[in-house]
Amino acid sequence: MADSNSPNLAFEKESIIIVQHGIFALLLKTLSNYIQVKYQSIQASPMDTHHLIMFIFLLALFIYATALVVEVMLRASESIYHTHVGNIRLFAGGFAAILLLAILYPILGCIISLMWACLFVKIAYESFQELYSILCRTVGGVHHMFSRLIGSVRCLEEEEPNQPPA
Template sequence: MIFLFLVPVMLGLLQVEYQSKNVSPFDTHPINMWVFLAATCIYCTGLATNLELQNHTTTHSKIISHVILSSGALTLVTLASVLFPCLIRWLILCF
C-alpha cells in the first residue's frame, strides 16, 4: 500500500519541479526515467501475476512477492533521485 501512495506523491513533486522549465525529466535524467518506467512495468506485471497465483501457495508466489517489493523500491528510488542534487542522487541510488 505504501507504493500505491508514494508513487503518485513523487510524480506530483516531479511535476511541480518541472512545471516552469522547458525541459522534461526525460531530457535531464533519461536513464533514471527509463529505469522508472521499466520498474513500474515489472511492478504492475508482478501484481497481476500475484493476483492470478493468489490461491496457490507455491514458491513462485514468494519469488513474485520479492520481485514486486524490489521493483517498487526501485521505482521510488529512481523518482526520488531525480528530485535531489547530484551528490545526494548517487547516495540514494547506491543505498
C-alpha cells in the same frame, strides 16, 4: 461463536499486498507531483533531461505491475513461488521510487540506491539458495524417475528374448 472471532488468514495475506500496493502508489504519486512542481517553471521535462532514468523507471513500473498480477495468481493457486515474485515486486516498486527520488535529489537518491542495492543482493542471494535447493530436489526426483523407468525397461527386455520374433 468462537469461529467468528478467529482471523481470516486468507484475507490477511491478500490485504498485505493491497496495503503495500497502496503505499507504493502513494509514494510514486507524491514523488511525481513534486517532480511536476519542480519542472513547472523549466521548459524541459524530466523525459528530456533524465531520459535514461525515466526509461528505467517505466521499466521498473512495468515489472512491478506484472509481478503484482503474477503474485496474486500464484497466491490464489497456493504456489510456493509467490514469495519470490513478491520480492521482485517489492524491489521493482522500491527501485521505481528511488529513481524518482534521484530526479528530485540526486545525492539522496544515490545514497538510498546503494542501500537498496545491498538489500537486493542479500535477498537475491537468499532466493537463489532456495531456488537452487528446489532445482536440486527436482533434478534428483527426475533422475530417480528415469532410473526406475530404465530399470523397468531392462526387466521387460530380459523377459522378452524367449518369445519368437513377430
